[in-house]
Amino acid sequence: MKEWIERRRWFARVLDLIYPGVCHACGAGISGNRALCGDCDAVLPGLRDPFCRTCGEEFEGRIDAAFECPNCRDLEFGFDFARPALPNHPVLLELIHDLKYGRKIELGNELGRLAARAFFEDPRLEAARSGLWPLVPVPLHRKRQLWRHFNQAEEIARALGGYVGLPVLRALTRTRRTDSQTRLSRSQRLKNLRGAFALSRLGRSFAATAPPGVVLVDDVFTTGATTDECARALRRGGVQKVVVVTVMRG
Numbered sequence: 001m002k003e004w005i006e007r008r009r010w011f012a013r014v015l016d017l018i019y020p021g022v023c024h025a026c027g028a029g030i031s032g033n034r035a036l037c038g039d040c041d042a043v044l045p046g047l048r049d050p051f052c053r054t055c056g057e058e059f060e061g062r063i064d065a066a067f068e069c070p071n072c073r074d075l076e077f078g079f080d081f082a083r084p085a086l087p088n089h090p091v092l093l094e095l096i097h098d099l100k101y102g103r104k105i106e107l108g109n110e111l112g113r114l115a116a117r118a119f120f121e122d123p124r125l126e127a128a129r130s131g132l133w134p135l136v137p138v139p140l141h142r143k144r145q146l147w148r149h150f151n152q153a154e155e156i157a158r159a160l161g162g163y164v165g166l167p168v169l170r171a172l173t174r175t176r177r178t179d180s181q182t183r184l185s186r187s188q189r190l191k192n193l194r195g196a197f198a199l200s201r202l203g204r205s206f207a208a209t210a211p212p213g214v215v216l217v218d219d220v221f222t223t224g225a226t227t228d229e230c231a232r233a234l235r236r237g238g239v240q241k242v243v244v245v246t247v248m249r250g
């Protein structure tokens with residue numbers, strides 16, 4: 001599987017040299033391991049105030065900048081806050097979909113670059129950057145990863161790490177396969193995921209040093225059920241603080 005990924009990455013670079021790519025959104029010619037042209041990239045808006053400081057949900061109107069949405073106010077998460085880099089957008093949705101289901105591993109770079117915006121725009125992530133907190137990708141179940149050949153969260157984290165100067169640590173494993181979450185309500189999701197994540201060997205030895213924090217990385221933040229479970233596993237192991245960064249708010 002590792003070889004497949006390496007071959008695929010190498011192949012993407014060679015292809016890029018022979019045939020410069022086209023922008024995923026408008027079809028204009030581009031090059032340099034990119035999936036969006038400068039124009040399309042520039043119109044993708046980052047999160048705009050006011051947005052929920054816990055889940056990144058945007059709201060209309062004028063509210064105190066540091067507010068928490070009514071949904072999050074009643075919930076207790078294992079992470080401190082989740083910071084999607086961008087709000088829901090059809091272009092992003094397509095990029096993420098193509099990475100996951102089209103197995104276009106080369107899109108990981110563009111999505112990692114977009115996720116880096118969260119670090120550049122949100123001062124709350126400065127502690128993570130200066131403290132060199134590792135990026136921990138949300139794991140896939142081994143069987144699903146075998147089938148897909150790679151974990152999209154890990155591909156995004158690898159690229160993101162390059163843009164913000166943070167290491168990637170595979171600290172988590174998925175202990176059992178869970179049903180697809182898309183049709184489930186929040187409470188069903190929580191039940192579905194209970195105990196589904198554990199620390200990997202690497203994660204256990206890292207967490208045992210009581211590190212100040214980690215950044216959990218995923219493609220999309222939806223209800224937060226998955227990242228919540230992951231964060232709880234990390235905290236139980238000894239990690240003091242968990243923050244979440246995703247490319248998009250679902």
Ligand SMILES: [Zn+2]
Pocket residue numbers: 023024025026027028036037038039040041
């Ligand atoms: Zn374009």
Ligand SMILES: [Zn+2]
Pocket residue numbers: 052053054055056057068069070071072073
């Ligand atoms: Zn919220």
